[in-house]
Amino acid sequence: MLPGIGFASFLESTIVPIPLETILLPLMQARRKQLVAISAMALAGCIFGALSGYAIGYYIFDAVGEQIVSLLSSQEQFEIAKQQMQQKGFWFVMSVGILPIPFQIAMLAAGTLKYSLFLFLIATTISRAIRYYGLAILVYLAGNQAQKLFERHKKSTSIILFVVVAIIWYLSLS
Template sequence: MINYLQTKTKELIDSPKLYAVLFISSFLESIIVPIPLETMLIPLMQARRKKMWLLAFWATVGCILGAIVGYSLGYFLFEKFTEQIASWFSDPQQLEQVTSQMQDKGFLYVLSIGLLPIPFQIAMLAAGAAKYSFGMFILATFIARSVRYFGLALLVLIVGNQAEALFKKYKLHTSIAITLLVVVIWLVL
């Protein structure tokens, strides 16, 4: 699947539909597709360096709109379809734990899930189900996804064509470091 995405990404580089496809991909990645957008975004940014900040912007906007849909599903449909919704993304017990933690530390919870390689759908549904503040949810989503996507643009700016290889090589190390940082922040707060 990832090889297919990389091939399609190369075809998109010169397409006039580039931003629309990126926006839709980001939207879908945030609500239903568990394939990281980075596999598409880094090669696009490397090929279109003059437009990499715009690419990061459209990826962020698509994700935020997808997050609004996920939040709305949790807010309006959670009680009616709890078991079905939970089974789409994770086991029901995990979603219930997330929902209870959302009430205590919602902002940090959304922010950390948005930064970590954990399916963001869990945070969206839990925030909606817990009736967590919509404004704070959007702010946390905006910060987390901006850090993620604009961080990739910064990586491309600094290391150029080595960005994709560097990202793949250190993805696990970076995820572990971010996870430890998030855990420390959670424990302190």
């Protein structure tokens, strides 16, 4: 089961734009004794997926980039992501990693712009750890009600997390 979670997370962060939470929440509820292991495998799969997306952007974007962008988004959205990546870098990756929006464009933009791999991986790890371990904490605290709570509050929680990241980013500039 754990390798499957890692593989699903890899796919979610590379080619399948369906939030992993739809799989993780029920699984975590069914296997509460493995919350940390499930979260760790989801994080590991995401990091490997992020590395793959970064590498595609870094090494072979000129050859396959247009096709990938057209599958995941639009060229206009990709250009906006590249601008955000150039201006905000770490904090852009953090916000995209936390929010329930596709992460693929941020990975490609980071690789294409040759953004620091170290900072990219740190931002990816922190943001996705917040998501996956946050789900584990929710299941630990709410038990069988976790799915309902998540569905009811996912938009407001995403907004709160985005605001927190924005505040930390702003304070880091001061």
